[in-house]
Amino acid sequence: MKLSEREWTVLGALWETGGAELGTIVTNLLPHTGWNRNTVLTYLTRMEAKGLVSIDKDASPHIYHATLDRESCRQQERQSFLNRVYSGSAGDLIAAFLKEEPISSEERERLRKILDDMEV
Numbered sequence: 242m243k244l245s246e247r248e249w250t251v252l253g254a255l256w257e258t259g260g261a262e263l264g265t266i267v268t269n270l271l272p273h274t275g276w277n278r279n280t281v282l283t284y285l286t287r288m289e290a291k292g293l294v295s296i297d298k299d300a301s302p303h304i305y306h307a308t309l310d311r312e313s314c315r316q317q318e319r320q321s322f323l324n325r326v327y328s329g330s331a332g333d334l335i336a337a338f339l340k341e342e343p344i345s346s347e348e349r350e351r352l353r354k355i356l357d358d359m360e361v
Contacts, residue, residue, distance in 0.1 A: 243321065244314060248293060250274060251284050252307045252314065255294065260306035 244252070254269045255261065261269075267281045276284075285305050288294040297304040327334045344352075 242291070242293075242317075244293075244318070247284060248288060249314075251281070251288060252293065252309065252311075255305060255307040256311045260297075260304050262300075262302040262304055264302070266305060 250270065250273070251266075254266050258265060258269065263278065263282060263285070266285070267276070267278050270276050270281060285294055285296070289296055293308055295306045295308050297306070323329055323331060323334055327337075
């Protein structure tokens with residue numbers, strides 16, 4: 242599932258807290274987004290309908306949790322970007338980054354080790 246920028250923002254707040262009540266989520270998001278309580282509640286409700294958020298309605302106040310883990314979302318986003326922009330070629334992606342941004346000798350050695358470890 243493709244996440245919008247705002248869904249990433251809300252999920253980020255939920256991942257950071259491990260689940261929280263609405264007031265805590267609003268407080269955490271406010272400095273970065275300027276969203277008020279109603280806006281956050283609207284996003285949470287819509288995201289619940291999409292299966293991105295679960296709501297513990299037995300708790301008082303309700304507790305909101307992300308239903309997806311951060312790493313799974315990151316992996317899906319990386320794959321989508323790679324396919325969309327680089328036709329699935331990880332080598333082209335890495336080459337583009339390396340041409341545009343120099344790396345230190347330590348980073349170069351780390352990349353070499355990763356590539357060596359990947360060989361079967």
